[in-house]
Amino acid sequence: MSDAYYLQLTEQLRTLIDQNAAQWEGKLPAERVLAEHFATTRVTLRQALSQLEGEGLIHRSNRRGWFISPARLVYDPTRDAGFNDYVRAQGRQPRTAVLKLEARVHPPAARALGLPDDQPFQHIRRRRYVDDRAVLVESLWVVPERAPELLDIYAGQSLWGLLRERWGHYLANRSIRMVSEALSPLDAEELFVAPGTAGLNINRAIFDDQRRPIEYDEEHWLHDSLCISVELSGQR
Amino acid sequence: MSDAYYLQLTEQLRTLIDQNAAQWEGKLPAERVLAEHFATTRVTLRQALSQLEGEGLIHRSNRRGWFISPARLVYDPTRDAGFNDYVRAQGRQPRTAVLKLEARVHPPAARALGLPDDQPFQHIRRRRYVDDRAVLVESLWVVPERAPELLDIYAGQSLWGLLRERWGHYLANRSIRMVSEALSPLDAEELFVAPGTAGLNINRAIFDDQRRPIEYDEEHWLHDSLCISVELSGQR
DNA sequence: GCAAACTTCTGGTCTATACCAATCAGCCAG
DNA sequence: CTGGCTGATTGGTATAGACCAGAAGTTTGC
Numbered sequence: 001m002s003d004a005y006y007l008q009l010t011e012q013l014r015t016l017i018d019q020n021a022a023q024w025e026g027k028l029p030a031e032r033v034l035a036e037h038f039a040t041t042r043v044t045l046r047q048a049l050s051q052l053e054g055e056g057l058i059h060r061s062n063r064r065g066w067f068i069s070p071a072r073l074v075y076d077p078t079r080d081a082g083f084n085d086y087v088r089a090q091g092r093q094p095r096t097a098v099l100k101l102e103a104r105v106h107p108p109a110a111r112a113l114g115l116p117d118d119q120p121f122q123h124i125r126r127r128r129y130v131d132d133r134a135v136l137v138e139s140l141w142v143v144p145e146r147a148p149e150l151l152d153i154y155a156g157q158s159l160w161g162l163l164r165e166r167w168g169h170y171l172a173n174r175s176i177r178m179v180s181e182a183l184s185p186l187d188a189e190e191l192f193v194a195p196g197t198a199g200l201n202i203n204r205a206i207f208d209d210q211r212r213p214i215e216y217d218e219e220h221w222l223h224d225s226l227c228i229s230v231e232l233s234g235q236r
Numbered sequence: 237m238s239d240a241y242y243l244q245l246t247e248q249l250r251t252l253i254d255q256n257a258a259q260w261e262g263k264l265p266a267e268r269v270l271a272e273h274f275a276t277t278r279v280t281l282r283q284a285l286s287q288l289e290g291e292g293l294i295h296r297s298n299r300r301g302w303f304i305s306p307a308r309l310v311y312d313p314t315r316d317a318g319f320n321d322y323v324r325a326q327g328r329q330p331r332t333a334v335l336k337l338e339a340r341v342h343p344p345a346a347r348a349l350g351l352p353d354d355q356p357f358q359h360i361r362r363r364r365y366v367d368d369r370a371v372l373v374e375s376l377w378v379v380p381e382r383a384p385e386l387l388d389i390y391a392g393q394s395l396w397g398l399l400r401e402r403w404g405h406y407l408a409n410r411s412i413r414m415v416s417e418a419l420s421p422l423d424a425e426e427l428f429v430a431p432g433t434a435g436l437n438i439n440r441a442i443f444d445d446q447r448r449p450i451e452y453d454e455e456h457w458l459h460d461s462l463c464i465s466v467e468l469s470g471q472r
Numbered sequence: 473g474c475a476a477a478c479t480t481c482t483g484g485t486c487t488a489t490a491c492c493a494a495t496c497a498g499c500c501a502g
Numbered sequence: 503c504t505g506g507c508t509g510a511t512t513g514g515t516a517t518a519g520a521c522c523a524g525a526a527g528t529t530t531g532c
Contacts, residue, residue: 005515005516030481032481040517041516041518043515043516043517044515044516050432054417054418060483063483063484064524066483072415078468172469173468175467175468176465176466176468177464178463178465178466179292179308179463179464180292180416180436181292182290182291194484195243196286196290200416228413229412229413229414230314230412232314232410233408233409240485240486266513267513268511268513276486278513279488282513282514283485298494299493299494299495299514300495301513302513430513
């Protein structure tokens, strides 16, 4: 092979991980150990590990080490099914932590919903887990008129379920935007990963069946933890 | 700031790029020049550049240097509009190069379309450009019965247009899958970028209005060159 | 028995340097 | 003026070593 050494290393690591996944219990040996095992430098070794990270095979958490990434979560952003539902449907364990509840303006949300920039919102910030791994943080910006006492009531349950059951809102129209990104220092910190980690940003503007604005949603996912899947029928 | 130096560097580079974009004509100065300008090493400098690359602000081409990335292409994978159409609609110049035309089996396509593994396909491999930058490579796997002489006819035009006009196929049902990826050595080479560059993989299985399989589509995009946008109406 | 303090390990960052291979610009020959 | 050659430039890769701060594990002190 005339390939770069770090690419060969990537392949060797891939098979090594494959064979020892069970015995390592998801956590790779220390970088210094691996570097010595392959008789190379930590710099080169890390280059190879970063490749595998880009593929979504492994990831790192805090400063605790490298871990083997679980299967991606299949996610359909066009459907109403709550996070908890479809995580469970895939045999995984969901969890949600509420990070912030406040009333605030947020011009990006206002613009996406066609409201004036000084429109106040009810802001819910939460972190979501799959099998105890934090996989996304999101900010929800809800139009106050649509859900008056939301901030007093809310305690981590499904927002869309709440909107439907308590206020009778049926979410009918939505506009979705997806962009790959590098996680901002804040998002990264809240997800316990290094700043600049690859992520996927999903934004949704949601209206009811009369095109009244309901909610704007900003999600920041770890890039390796989801697979977006959309099923469409009917000619367009 | 107690942040890491390379993160400060990232910010300084960001403003530097902002201010000098016009004068540099899209191409950044050499790494060695930048490293000296900031009184640091190329290694650290490259770490900062990689951050900006992750954000999609800059990219590199071959070994020619770092370039400022153009605005992302807005793309709706749920619509029929051909690549050429929506690239032009956004005021950009599209181009297509056909890389391969052949008949072959391809089990992943067969499975996605619900056909036996040994189903033969007509394979079109092409590279697509926006303003002379290669932004994606794709493989199209067309069921031969639906478009008999395709391989003889095809010369780079819109495939969906051809299917509609020549064979009267109206694409009605589709199932779409999107996953972030690291570009394979082959895909990377065909896009003139380094192996392992961040990409976005979009796969589509397409059926007609009687749910007969028509075509399977594997796209590999540069991660920084698109923004996925979907508009949905109607309750689901 | 438990919490606090300390030590070790580990990933994250950074410096300095070197060599290779692709690219590019300029020169030279036809 | 053109086409091929050549040498300087530049990004890509790699080595070696160092220090820091957070995490984890161990010991100490009450």
